[in-house]
Amino acid sequence: xxxxxxxxxxxxxxxxxxxxxxxxxxxxxxxxxxxxxxxxxxxxxxxxxxxxxxxxxxxxxxxxxxxxxxxxxxxxxxxxxxxxxxxxxxxxxxxxxxxxxxxxxxxxxxxxxxxxxxxxxxxxxxxxxxxxxxxxxxxxxxxxxxxxxxxxxxxxxxxxxxxxxxxxxxxxxxxxxxxxxxxxxxxxxxxxxxxxxxxxxxxxxxxxxxxxxxxxxxxxxxxxxxxxxxxxxxxxxxxxxxxxxxxxxxxxxxxxxxxxxxxxxxxxxxxxx
Amino acid sequence: xxxxxxxxxxxxxxxxxxxxxxxxxxxxxxxxxxxxxxxxxxxxxxxxxxxxxxxxxxxxxxxxxxxxxxxxxxxxxxxxxxxxxxxxxxxxxxxxxxxxxxxxxxxxxxxxxxxxxxxxxxxxxxxxxxxxxxxxxxxxxxxxxxxxxxxxxxxxxxxxxxxxxxxxxxxxxxxxxxxxxxxxxxxxxxxxxxxxxxxxxxxxxxxxxxxxxxxxxxxxxxxxxxxxxxxxxxxxxxxxxxxxxxxxxxxxxxxxxxxxxxxxxxxxxxxxxxxxxxxxxxxxxxxxxxxxxxxxx
Ligand SMILES: Nc1ncnc2c1ncn2[C@@H]1O[C@H](COP(=O)(O)OP(=O)(O)OP(=O)(O)O)[C@@H](O)[C@H]1O
Ligand SMILES: [Mg+2]
Numbered sequence: 391x392x393x394x395x396x397x398x399x400x401x402x403x404x405x406x407x408x409x410x411x412x413x414x415x416x417x418x419x420x421x422x423x424x425x426x427x428x429x430x431x432x433x434x435x436x437x438x439x440x441x442x443x444x445x446x447x448x449x450x451x452x453x454x455x456x457x458x459x460x461x462x463x464x465x466x467x468x469x470x471x472x473x474x475x476x477x478x479x480x481x482x483x484x485x486x487x488x489x490x491x492x493x494x495x496x497x498x499x500x501x502x503x504x505x506x507x508x509x510x511x512x513x514x515x516x517x518x519x520x521x522x523x524x525x526x527x528x529x530x531x532x533x534x535x536x537x538x539x540x541x542x543x544x545x546x547x548x549x550x551x552x553x554x555x556x557x558x559x560x561x562x563x564x565x566x567x568x569x570x571x572x573x574x575x576x577x578x579x580x581x582x583x584x585x586x587x588x589x590x591x592x593x594x595x596x597x598x599x600x601x602x603x604x605x606x607x608x609x610x611x612x613x614x615x616x617x618x619x620x621x622x623x624x625x626x627x628x629x630x631x632x633x634x635x636x637x638x639x640x641x642x643x644x645x646x647x648x649x650x651x652x653x654x655x656x657x658x659x660x661x662x663x
Numbered sequence: 664x665x666x667x668x669x670x671x672x673x674x675x676x677x678x679x680x681x682x683x684x685x686x687x688x689x690x691x692x693x694x695x696x697x698x699x700x701x702x703x704x705x706x707x708x709x710x711x712x713x714x715x716x717x718x719x720x721x722x723x724x725x726x727x728x729x730x731x732x733x734x735x736x737x738x739x740x741x742x743x744x745x746x747x748x749x750x751x752x753x754x755x756x757x758x759x760x761x762x763x764x765x766x767x768x769x770x771x772x773x774x775x776x777x778x779x780x781x782x783x784x785x786x787x788x789x790x791x792x793x794x795x796x797x798x799x800x801x802x803x804x805x806x807x808x809x810x811x812x813x814x815x816x817x818x819x820x821x822x823x824x825x826x827x828x829x830x831x832x833x834x835x836x837x838x839x840x841x842x843x844x845x846x847x848x849x850x851x852x853x854x855x856x857x858x859x860x861x862x863x864x865x866x867x868x869x870x871x872x873x874x875x876x877x878x879x880x881x882x883x884x885x886x887x888x889x890x891x892x893x894x895x896x897x898x899x900x901x902x903x904x905x906x907x908x909x910x911x912x913x914x915x916x917x918x919x920x921x922x923x924x925x926x927x928x929x930x931x932x933x934x935x936x937x938x939x940x941x942x943x944x945x946x947x948x949x950x951x952x953x954x955x956x957x958x959x960x
Contacts, residue, residue, distance in 0.1 A: 576766075
């Protein structure tokens with residue numbers, strides 16, 4: 391069913407990672423991403439890999455769910471591996487078949503590049519998307535970007551738009567599901583026929599979907615006005631984001647983590663790329 | 664109807680269970696080990712409190728969802744025996760969803776009602792006949808045929824949606840709360856239309872509703888759902904007689920039946936198998952007449 395597409399893929403829970411302030415998580419994720427790109431040698435990657443596995447364990451999210459999140463990237467990962475494997479020229483020829491030449495540098499490159507892509511995805515999803523509800527995420531983003539308000543960037547409006555969009559994704563998916571079922575009951579067949587027939591079968595879905603999306607938008611706007619919404623000016627929050635000792639602990643851990651990766655880069659850059 | 668297929672039940676569910684979101688943190692078990700039959704040629708009502716699995720049950724009847732375990736038999740044959748032919752099942756068992764007005768999409772009312780029959784590949788004149796008939800059944804004015812479905816009132820949209828399924832002339836017509844949120848006149852017309860459709864075409868009808876009054880008036884048999892299980896089945900009389908059990912699971916009996924029970928409790932000698940106002944009126948008038956003639960002698 392359509393619902394199985396996990397957009398935003400928030401996985402509710404109460405692990406230490408879930409309890410971190412979204413602002414902390416946003417900043418730490420940025421640091422993490424930079425580190426993944428900075429790492430050069432195998433020891434540096436090993437440090438990041440171990441750290442990521444530790445985060446996954448701490449998040450208490452089933453490994454199955456996390457692996458499922460990697461599935462859409464299988465193509466990119468394979469592509470990265472092949473490009474690096476075949477197109478890297480080096481000194482140490484391992485294997486030759488006609489014009490195909492594989493060097494040991496190529497193998498190393500392919501492994502580390504794939505590792506980089508996988509780590510990037512695993513780390514940022516565990517640290518951010520799996521453990522932070524979309525609403526908390528936009529809240530955190532709004533607060534972090536609020537200095538930009540001085541430059542007349544409509545931060546609040548952007549955050550509100552994002553919140554609303556995220557809030558309505560599941561609703562729209564559910565609605566699509568419902569409309570699809572209703573039309574199936576009237577004999578629409580989505581799974582057979584040529585491409586034109588299939589495209590035509592979408593019309594009975596798309597029209598009702600658009601009609602209801604516009605109606606919802608209208609109703610939401612009216613409901614917001616009825617509750618005196620008038621933009622971000624002077625607006626207070628029900629849930630005020632507060633930093634706690636957890637955020638301090640997480641930041642300290644990250645300082646050590648950063649130091650470890652940099653040290654590995656500088657002192658033991660074995661097999662570096 | 665041939666002898667081999669004329670078992671009592673046109674649709675039969677055997678040990679059916681259905682779970683939403685299996686394997687996710689949002690797993691919810693909607694139906695548990697449900698075995699129940701829909702009798703051929705009857706109007707069967709499904710009642711149950713909100714979230715008891717009624718909508719899930721009706722979607723199983725025409726193969727929109729597939730049970731994780733158990734079988735759904737239509738005319739004695741497993742509908743999932745050949746998943747490629749599930750489309751045929753959907754033509755034979757027509758389903759009108761809860762709040763069906765959102766499914767309208769065509770330019771005109773007429774074309775929207777014709778959408779189902781057209782998908783069945785019927786000839787044009789047959790489609791024409793069915794559409795006009797369906798419009799008459801649900802009480803839609805001929806003049807509305809060329810209107811855009813998006814300009815209609817909520818109640819009219821509902822009728823168009825119901826007509827769209829009636830026009831497919833399914834052997835079993837399933838309606839999920841067809842009268843929810845309508846005015847009394849609208850309820851009356853829609854349910855009455857479905858009822859006369861059933862009598863005229865000798866088809867089988869399944870109605871989900873929260874209104875005991877409507878159920879008592881239009882249904883021959885009732886299925887009572889509770890927490891994803893079937894808790895009772897039987898004729899209206901069988902079910903409403905067990906007022907205590909119904910109240911226990913958060914349901915009610917028709918108002919008029921309550922009144923009759925109250926009369927009985929006050930010592931009036933009255934038959935309690937009364938659940939429609941018409942019947943109550945007839946019985947009470949009869950009693951009054953007898954009393955008058957009795958006192959005269
Ligand atoms: N699409 C869905 N995804 C997940 N769970 C669902 C879905 N649809 C229904 N459920 C769950 O299944 C159970 C039965 O729902 P169902 O819609 O069948 O109830 P119902 O008897 O029709 O209720 P109502 O009278 O409110 O229409 C409920 O607990 C509900 O939360
Ligand atoms: Mg329902």
